[in-house]
Amino acid sequence: MDTTIRYLEMLQFLPRYPRKKSLSEIRDHLNACGYKVSDRTIQRDLKKLETPFGLICDDRSIPFGWSFSQVARRGDIAEIDENEALLLMLVRDHLHEIIPLEQLPRMNLMFNRATKVLNANNHEKIHGWKNKIKIKPAFMNYMRPKVESEISSSIIECLLDDKQFEGEYRSRNGLSKHIYNPLGLVSHGVSQRLICYRKTNIDTILHLPLHRFQSCQPLKDDICLPDNFDLEQYLEAGQIEYLYQKDIQLKLQFTHEAGQHLFETPIDPSQEIEITNDGKNLLVKATIHDTETLRRWILGFGVKVKVIEPKYLVKEIAMGNP
Amino acid sequence: MDTTIRYLEMLQFLPRYPRKKSLSEIRDHLNACGYKVSDRTIQRDLKKLETPFGLICDDRSIPFGWSFSQVARRGDIAEIDENEALLLMLVRDHLHEIIPLEQLPRMNLMFNRATKVLNANNHEKIHGWKNKIKIKPAFMNYMRPKVESEISSSIIECLLDDKQFEGEYRSRNGLSKHIYNPLGLVSHGVSQRLICYRKTNIDTILHLPLHRFQSCQPLKDDICLPDNFDLEQYLEAGQIEYLYQKDIQLKLQFTHEAGQHLFETPIDPSQEIEITNDGKNLLVKATIHDTETLRRWILGFGVKVKVIEPKYLVKEIAMGNP
DNA sequence: CTTTGTTAAGACATTATATGTCGCATAAGT
């Protein structure tokens, strides 16, 4: 029993492959954790754990170096190295803008572990890790609406189990109670939308922000699926983001400065860029859907971009009509 | 030894608190895993693991229900419930657009585990989980540049260890080799930028996209920090995203339709909304920085928004000058 | 080339732990 915990403590100390730990390092760590065992025992433990946990022993030089194989099944037990820990902190900040982390306890634990790793090694450093990473949103940063995680997780449960639920929904017109058939969940910017229909109106599929639900009472009844419902198709049809036209041959003329970034981060795999004859502008072509998002993006560049094709879009953008 | 693996197998089967598993469920699971042990043994195991792992035994009714406490230290071992698994899939898709997942092996393992959970329970369902969730970007969706994860993790290591490195950088003007002092890492949209300066030019702090580095040779020398370097301050000064003016009193007039979303997802905590006298428009006020991002956002609404204040911004936007 | 110190690993005795079985008490269902 005590042995089991010691095994775990040891496994959590072993890094992933390129890195490795020697017997003496492992011994020191276990001693620090309050386990007084002989070196021989640790050697035997490692041998025992080797196969079931996919450990690797680098025996090319002495002392041997132990680590988790990169393909180890339970590699999530392994030590988080500083490198990964720092990236995890970036991920945490990113996610924080989208999803409340209370809904992801497991991820939270991981972030806490990563924080500990970084803090532990921090005093050796010239300047601290917290001052080394930051998120800078590249688009407007809306504030995330507050969600009652009990209600939303109850709704997600119904969605998963294909069950109807009775819920109160706060719309502009006030609070109303309906029976809902949940069909899908779409993460759209900072809000999550439930794709569903109300039992009283089976023909209209709605997409309602999750945070507007004020209650959720799961029901025993299975949902009724509309014939051939497909979430991807539903979204492709431009339900959440207005779709003006599919697959247009877009041709934009950017000033060199404004379009520069498209070389490295294209808007679509089909994108091609030409430099105009005078060398001052960029001609960007792509086959893409004409959506509200696209129009707003184009408008955002103001006079620094001109729509060349399609013709109808030239007019719409000139009119400032996203 | 075999016992230890069985413990783990059992712990991975136990859910987090509100949910619970009975002895018979645990026994069936262990049998399915190939462990033939008596019920008595399992009972004793649970008692033994109770304290070190923060397990909870709900003994209010028989059969007892076992689970991980919500504050359990090693709660990441616990079973992933379907609910969380589905959210994890959303998170995965979100992250995929920003960061290559190969750089986050641990997170990848977690996603794989979540996938297994969802697939395992999928056949019982009317329509599959893959058709229940989707990401719909709310802004233009740039494609993520390809990064050589070896180079970038080597650079991040130098950043963490406060070490200089020699690197080849591909700029518009070609490939050049310099010695770099890494100061910080900023995640900016789909690309990551290294805040650093070159040894040959200590006065200019650069922000270079990580994916443009073609090599990284870590050096033994510690970095030299500019006096009082602070990443937050650096970014606040508008280095990555152009800052025109700090803390302006922004006043915008939206059409009701275009500004509607700001009620639920404000652009800033200071935001206030008034409905105009005729009821057709929304007056949105906020104290906010005047940045390139802000201007592009405003321009994106085209004729559906008018800048009221500050005066200088009225002109700039009218000129289509982001 | 030899010496010295460090590390890995086999052998074995000993201790500690894990396990099955039986029996009894108590709670839930009929």
Added chain:
DNA sequence: ACTTATGCGACATATAATGTCTTAACAAAG
């Protein structure tokens, strides 16, 4: 009130874990 299911204490036994001693291999230093 009866039956069945569940939890748990007790005990014997088998199994696993551990420390100690020893030998062999290797690396670094003289």
